[in-house]
């Protein structure tokens with residue numbers, strides 16, 4: 001069985017459609033979503049509908065949470081905040097309620113999904129280094145967990161110690177624990193503009209990183225037409 005691991009879609013319809021087409025061409029029949037369906041880009045309703053229609057396990061991201069409440073809490077930069085206000089105005093009460101009801105962590109078959117960290121999933125901390133990963137591993141009860149939030153494809157493996165490894169193609173070994181970030185579909189920040197996601201091959205115990213080109217110009221044009229900050233369109237082209 002092949003799972004497509006989707007994260008940080010952020011209302012980028014062109015990127016999401018390209019990723020789903022690639023995932024289906026690669027034989028994926030199952031999907032999970034690590035949160036931040038909305039925020040930043042111009043198609044929150046469309047992306048939300050696609051994810052709802054997949055009827056797949058979804059966990060809540062910090063942008064999903066912020067758009068579903070009346071007023072944002074602190075901690076967002078100006079650029080994110082502007083997009084959150086815009087997104088909040090686009091979504092219906094039902095759409096916001098759907099986002100508000102998402103859980104912070106879920107177990108899917110024998111792996112776990114979370115947006116930020118397993119130690120304090122509702123505080124939206126970032127896992128960038130080994131120390132961050134060690135804290136999260138303490139609360140990881142399955143050998144494999146997928147997380148998002150940083151928009152960087154990255155993986156940590158715990159054996160005797162914890163170390164960071166490239167995603168690329170990871171063969172999952174018994175006895176080790178893995179904490180893997182597939183990267184972001186809608187706003188990659190690792191200086192590669194292409195949409196990022198992972199495929200979990202459950203039969204071969206392999207996690208594979210994928211990068212997919214999409215119609216960047218259309219996504220950028222929509223951001224500008226919506227009156228969202230230009231910088232949100234510009235950054236997509238450079239993957240930052």
Ligand code: ZN
Pocket residue numbers: 008010036061063149150151
């Ligand atoms: Zn995000």
